[in-house]
């Protein structure tokens with residue numbers, strides 16, 4: 001429903017001629033920015049090509065640091081200055097300055113000048129970006145701002161692979177030119193990329209100069225300090241388990257990415273690749289990211305998002321380690337695409353989950369926190385990567401006759417990979433919403449396109465305990481005893497049963513258990529039990545769990561799996577799917593299975609047999625077998641008790657098991673409140 005609507009607003013934003021012009025300028029600038037990173041790091045590597053491995057690593061690291069330092073140190077300051085000047089003049093001046101500085105780099109051609117020029121270009125960026133951000137709301141009505149921001153984001157990152165491929169092509173052209181044209185022999189092949197980069201800024205200046213509809217003076221834009229955003233954001237993020245997991249995962253992925261970006265140039269050089277190969281590897285990351293965002297999510301649509309998040313980061317780490325160890329450029333490029341895909345999956349899930357799970361008022365701050373910490377993480381990692389690689393130096397190991405090269409860049413990549421694996425596993429553990437279900441099982445089901453089984457009630461504050469077993473096994477007796485015991489301890493307890501605990505449920509129960517109702521089809525029967533359950537979860541169980549109560553339920557999903565799945569011989573996956581849908585994936589924290597042979601249970605029952613009780617003995621045998629198989633599949637979620645024992649003994653066993661999972665009967669907040677009450681004397 002939202003997609004067509006979205007497309008319409010996007011189209012609308014671009015129909016605005018002024019915005020289109022600004023957006024084109026932004027796109028051209030982004031392309032120039034990415035070309036700039038690639039060309040300058042490549043040039044730094046080329047200028048120090050004859051030097052020691054260490055010198056080369058440090059030279060490239062220096063460029064990255066020069067690129068990021070101004071934003072971190074002077075960002076907020078520049079935002080304030082940008083507010084005081086006319087925005088069009090600011091942007092045009094910044095563009096012309098960038099044009100001149102970038103053009104001077106190939107003309108001067110010294111490493112020191114690369115660093116100074118980078119710092120200057122970044123300082124100009126500090127004025128250009130806030131002026132541009134502040135201009136967008138002047139050109140676009142409020143309701144289209146979001147689409148405008150989305151388009152902005154699209155060109156910022158979408159231009160990266162284009163720039164990488166352009167850089168590869170320009171490097172090749174540069175190589176050809178320097179060999180063919182006699183006067184150009186001493187010129188670095190990256191010069192061509194830098195000239196194109198400079199021209200991009202010139203084009204942007206022209207576009208912005210001719211922009212109509214800009215007010216001369218402006219309102220205020222303020223960029224809060226990076227440090228303040230981090231401190232404020234942590235206050236919220238630190239307290240929320242899910243968001244904490246997400247942020248740790250995303251930052252870990254970022255740090256691993258930083259390791260790749262930092263050492264890519266020297267690593268590719270060590271593999272015998274030139275500037276063009278560097279461009280291809282760089283582009284491969286982004287191509288992979290785009291593929292991951294579009295196809296990865298579709299392919300594994302049925303896997304729990306949270307699991308996929310941790311899994312993607314872990315796999316990214318493993319792939320990174322493989323990249324570090326395999327010395328073959330073609331394989332490295334292919335693995336880099338996979339790496340990018342995993343990163344893309346993790347990034348988009350992280351963003352979506354934060355969007356979904358973080359309350360509205362905190363969302364902006366959470367994103368700001370994420371962006372600030374990501375920037376600082378990237379700076380630290382890129383800054384540390386090259387010196388670390390330099391420190392380790394280049395080593396060659398002899399394994400028999402074969403010699404194996406292991407340099408500082410390999411070490412940095414292995415460390416980056418190990419970090420991602422660690423963080424990915426941490427995220428998997430931290431955020432798992434399907435505890436007890438093996439990941440492999442979920443993955444196989446997801447690849448086959450099967451909807452994953454139900455998730456647990458973990459996110460809700462209450463406790464959900466189900467009682468299962470055959471006819472006359474003693475569920476009703478035991479659930480009553482346990483409810484009384486829990487209430488005695490001060491817990492809020494909701495004792496309920498299936499089928500028939502809601503208004504609609506009672507009518508369904510009448511049909512389901514009426515012995516006169518002959519020939520009800522198995523599918524209809526399964527759907528009616530599921531309908532009763534859907535109503536029960538929505539009206540009774542979920543609200544109780546949400547308010548923190550303990551729900552003691554006589555029969556739940558397992559009864560359908562056993563009676564309709566095994567007893568009636570319906571496909572268990574179908575029954576499972578229908579029920580997962582009906583319950584919204586709600587699984588009990590604990591299921592108590594009271595196991596008795598049907599021959600015993602059925603003889604305990606008094607009165608006339610209902611429609612199900614009247615089934616033959618082998619039906620009940622199948623039911624019992626299925627209950628036991630379900631318990632054996634995830635033993636940590638089950639307690640199986642022998643129902644032929646005396647009732648008190650059974651109650652005792654259940655109580656012992658439940659003590660481990662019972663919450664504090666007096667809620668913590670209440671305790672805190674009573675703890676601060678003034679003491680009443682006399």
Ligand SMILES: Nc1ncnc2c1ncn2[C@@H]1O[C@H](COP(=O)(O)OP(=O)(O)O)[C@@H](O)[C@H]1O
Pocket residue numbers: 469470471472473474475476477478604605643644645646647650
């Ligand atoms: N452990 C037990 N040993 C013997 N009889 C029992 C035991 N538990 C329950 N009963 C009796 O068996 C009958 C069925 O018990 P009930 O709790 O209604 O089972 P269910 O709800 O599983 O059908 C009742 O008459 C009850 O008193």
Ligand SMILES: Cc1cn([C@H]2C[C@H](O)[C@@H](COP(=O)(O)OP(=O)(O)O)O2)c(=O)[nH]c1=O
Pocket residue numbers: 470471472475476498499513529554555556557559560561563564612613
């Ligand atoms: C909840 C549920 C119950 N049933 C059957 C089992 C029981 O025979 C009957 C429930 O009847 P009930 O009188 O509640 O029996 P019990 O005391 O044994 O729980 O419905 C199913 O077949 N599928 C289900 O999903």
